[in-house]
Amino acid sequence: QKEVEQNSGPLSVPEGAIASLNCTYSDRVSQSFFWYRQYSGKSPELIMSIYSNGDKEDGRFTAQLNKASQYVSLLIRDSQPSDSATYLCALVPRSGGSQGNLIFGKGTKLSVKP
């Protein structure tokens, strides 16, 4: 079972709509979760981190974490064409031999249509 799973998309939303990106994970004891945005040909840049159950808001972005259900999501309100990118979900696994380094999902490609 893959550690971090994301729908590869593409997810297409109209400008101004809410984009919802989801991620599930298998490591029950993971404590740290991150969302990165990666434009084509560029390196990933951090959007948000979340460590506790519930919602965390930062501007147009809201991260949601549900540890019992093992999923984390990212909502983008008032989506803009400049939000078109691949969104990567990542976590720091706490079990096995991967402690300390981030494990990434394959990413969801988001396309915001004007």
Place this chain on the structure above:
Amino acid sequence: EAGVTQSPTHLIKTRGQQATLRCSPISGHTSVYWYQQALGLGLQFLLWYDEGEERNRGNFPPRFSGRQFPNYSSELNVNALELEDSALYLCASSLARASGNTIYFGEGSWLTVV
């Protein structure tokens, strides 16, 4: 403050040769991570160094190796290059371990093996 810097930006090598990629972390960061991102694939964890020691490595053959220097900079060596090693190699750094600490990526080094 300077971010994570990587060199070279682009590198073209012939199959069977060796490639060396270099990374300077953000000032004050002691952990350095290497990831491989092949075309169309997600970020695959390669290596993690902290305080000069290799802390973990991903599922890559031994011809992928590296080291961290006393100033916390790092280099990644890929021996006996194969065509499928062509990818974007990303270096990232964080304060100590990633758990609870954000990792920041450099712009990457594009390696092309012909």
